[in-house]
Amino acid sequence: MCARTTRRILVDWARSRKTSKRGGDVPALQLEEALASVGNPGKDLVALDDALTALAVVDPRKSQVVEMRFFGGLSARETAAVLKVSEETVLRDWKLAKSWLRRELKKEPSRGA
Amino acid sequence: MEPERWRRVERLYHAALELEPGKRAAFLAGACGGDAALKSEVESLLAEAEAADSFLEAPARQQLMEAVGGPVRVLEDSARRAGDSTVENMSGQSISHYRVLERLGSGGMGVVYKAEDTRLGRTVALKFLPHDYAEDEAARKRFKLEARAASALNHPNICVIHDIHEGEPRPFIAMELLEGKTLRERIQGRLLDTDALLAAVIQLADALAAAHEKGIVHRDIKPANIFITARGQVKVLDFGLAKIAPREAAAARPTDAPTEAMLTSPGMAMGTTAYMSPEQAQGEDLDARTDLFSAGVVLYEMATGRLPFQGKTTAAIMGAILHEAPTPPSRLNPKLAPELDRIIQKALEKDRDVRYQHASELRGDLKRLQRDTQNELVLLAAFAACRLYAIGLS
Numbered sequence: 465m466c467a468r469t470t471r472r473i474l475v476d477w478a479r480s481r482k483t484s485k486r487g488g489d490v491p492a493l494q495l496e497e498a499l500a501s502v503g504n505p506g507k508d509l510v511a512l513d514d515a516l517t518a519l520a521v522v523d524p525r526k527s528q529v530v531e532m533r534f535f536g537g538l539s540a541r542e543t544a545a546v547l548k549v550s551e552e553t554v555l556r557d558w559k560l561a562k563s564w565l566r567r568e569l570k571k572e573p574s575r576g577a
Numbered sequence: 578m579e580p581e582r583w584r585r586v587e588r589l590y591h592a593a594l595e596l597e598p599g600k601r602a603a604f605l606a607g608a609c610g611g612d613a614a615l616k617s618e619v620e621s622l623l624a625e626a627e628a629a630d631s632f633l634e635a636p637a638r639q640q641l642m643e644a645v646g647g648p649v650r651v652l653e654d655s656a657r658r659a660g661d662s663t664v665e666n667m668s669g670q671s672i673s674h675y676r677v678l679e680r681l682g683s684g685g686m687g688v689v690y691k692a693e694d695t696r697l698g699r700t701v702a703l704k705f706l707p708h709d710y711a712e713d714e715a716a717r718k719r720f721k722l723e724a725r726a727a728s729a730l731n732h733p734n735i736c737v738i739h740d741i742h743e744g745e746p747r748p749f750i751a752m753e754l755l756e757g758k759t760l761r762e763r764i765q766g767r768l769l770d771t772d773a774l775l776a777a778v779i780q781l782a783d784a785l786a787a788a789h790e791k792g793i794v795h796r797d798i799k800p801a802n803i804f805i806t807a808r809g810q811v812k813v814l815d816f817g818l819a820k821i822a823p824r825e826a827a828a829a830r831p832t833d834a835p836t837e838a839m840l841t842s843p844g845m846a847m848g849t850t851a852y853m854s855p856e857q858a859q860g861e862d863l864d865a866r867t868d869l870f871s872a873g874v875v876l877y878e879m880a881t882g883r884l885p886f887q888g889k890t891t892a893a894i895m896g897a898i899l900h901e902a903p904t905p906p907s908r909l910n911p912k913l914a915p916e917l918d919r920i921i922q923k924a925l926e927k928d929r930d931v932r933y934q935h936a937s938e939l940r941g942d943l944k945r946l947q948r949d950t951q952n953e954l955v956l957l958a959a960f961a962a963c964r965l966y967a968i969g970l971s
Contacts, residue, residue: 474637522578523587530633537636560590562629563622 467536474535475513515568519561526561529554582615589619594626667705671695673742675703675751691754694739701739702754705747724750726793727816734784736804736812757807759814761800764879771914774879775947777803780811781872782940788816789865789936796863798871799852800878850891851884855927858895866929869939873924873932880917881909885925899927916946 520527525547532538532546533554540558544551578586589608593601601623609616667677667690675692681702682689692703721741728738740751760777763769781803788795795802795816804812850858854870857863877885885903888894903925907918920942926932933939 470637522583533636534633535637556591559594559626559629560587560622562632563590563625566625566629566632567621 467532467538471513471516471531471535475509511569512565515565518568519564522564523557523561525549526557526564529557530561530565533558585615586618586622589615590622590626593619593623667703667747672703672747672749675701677703692751694751700754701751703749703751705749726791727788730788730791730793730816732784732787734780734811734813735788735816736814738816753812755804755806755812757805759801760803760805760811760875760879763805764800769879771917771950773809774876775943775950776809777805777811778872778876778879779940779943779947781813781875782936782943784811784813785865785868785872785936786940788813789868794863794865795868795871796857797849797852798868798875799849800875803875850894851886853895853898854929855899856929858898864929865936866932866934869924869933869936870926870929872936872939873921876917876924877903877906877921880913880921881906883909914946914950916942916949920946 516527516530519530528547529543532543533540536543538546540551540554544554547554589605592608593604596604605616605619609619666680667688668679670677674694674696676695678691678693678700680688680690688705690703690705692701693699694701721743724738724741727735728741731737736755737753738750739753742749742751781798785795785798793816795813797815798813802814804814806812852871852874854863854867857867874885886894886897886901888897905918906921907913907915920939923942924933924939933942
């Protein structure tokens with residue numbers, strides 16, 4: 465699935481950013497900051513990725529829904545079409561998955577960021 | 578967790594959400610029976626339900642885009658076109674070796690028509706100038722010299738001038754026919770991301786560098802004089818023409834309404850006020866650095882959606898240009914890269930000695946910023962590609 469590739473690219477990028485504190489030419493962008501500004505409780509992308517992997521163990525489809533919608537940018541209807549479920553199901557999955565992820569992200573408060 | 582148990586959690590979670598918050602505890606107590614672990618599992622998820630609504634709601638792609646600095650909304654420009662009605666329709670006429678085809682619009686110095694060059698069999702644009710475009714013989718002579726110099730500019734980002742016609746029925750300039758829009762039309766109520774903004778201004782700086790090297794100063798850099806072709810190539814219009822504008826028109830006209838200050842009329846000058854450099858507003862002798870100030874105003878407008886120097890009258894605008902520090906662009910658009918903020922401020926220095934001294938210097942700073950944001954843009958492209966791919970699969 466291509467949303468997964470995007471996720472990998474982004475997360476690898478976030479990881480490399482965390483490990484190598486580059487010098488003066490670090491671009492102004494911090495995706496982590498952008499994420500934090502929309503209500504992510506101080507977590508970075510790497511933590512989100514880990515949580516999503518954990519969710520895939522409990523419920524693979526919900527993890528996929530988040531991947532497609534957040535990383536792939538698909539709408540609920542598009543996600544439903546790809547997964548061959550109803551839009552209603554996608555919305556329910558989306559809601560529960562996000563609650564689950566937020567709870568998961570709170571569990572490990574400091575991930576070295 | 579066992580799949581069966583997880584399905585129970587899921588069912589209870591959604592069922593509880595249907596209820597009013599006050600009734601959920603009692604519902605769960607009943608539904609979970611003595612299973613305290615199940616109850617606490619559902620409760621801990623419900624505790625996040627409300628906050629979850631806004632969580633991850635904007636796709637990563639969009640957040641990245643915003644974090645990179647754009648899109649920025651540019652002011653709706655309510656200015657109307659003026660002066661067209663005073664010029665008769667030239668369509669169908671033959672002038673010199675040109676056959677006038679259709680009217681394309683107006684801007685800069687006059688009204689523009691599409692025409693056929695019957696000698697060379699190519700299509701060109703003819704820009705008809707007002708009769709009184711040059712008041713006296715000296716101005717006329719200067720115009721010819723300037724136009725000749727401008728026509729010698731061979732640069733991909735400068736609109737080519739082919740020919741000048743001075744006689745009856747009306748003086749005109751024959752130039753390269755371009756397809757696209759002026760920056761002024763382009764930014765009206767549209768979104769311009771940092772990528773597009775940088776790409777455009779780098780080309781503008783490149784054109785200015787080439788012209789300045791040949792000793793040609795534009796003097797009237799503004800969105801209406803910056804053309805963007807259908808392929809995204811910038812073409813600076815009207816090089817060398819600003820100087821032929823009647824001087825009085827450029828001087829203060831205290832009753833001009835702010836919308837009129839935006840107008841591009843055949844007599845121009847008024848539309849120029851907001852983009853004037855301090856030395857220009859004071860009527861001093863100009864050098865290449867005036868163009869860099871005006872480019873800074875254009876950049877400011879693209880990045881924030883508003884003009885740096887505003888006023889209800891031309892005189893007030895000039896006062897602002899001379900004495901007021903513009904609001905830092907980053908305060909109007911917090912998403913702006915700090916470096917772009919710095920570049921704009923340096924271009925807008927009132928004292929030309931501390932401003933950018935050469936267009937190549939401005940271009941260098943912009944290119945460095947472009948390179949630094951490029952890595953982020955590659956990611957944006959990946960998002961876009963993946964989205965298309967995913968939809969294609971459905």
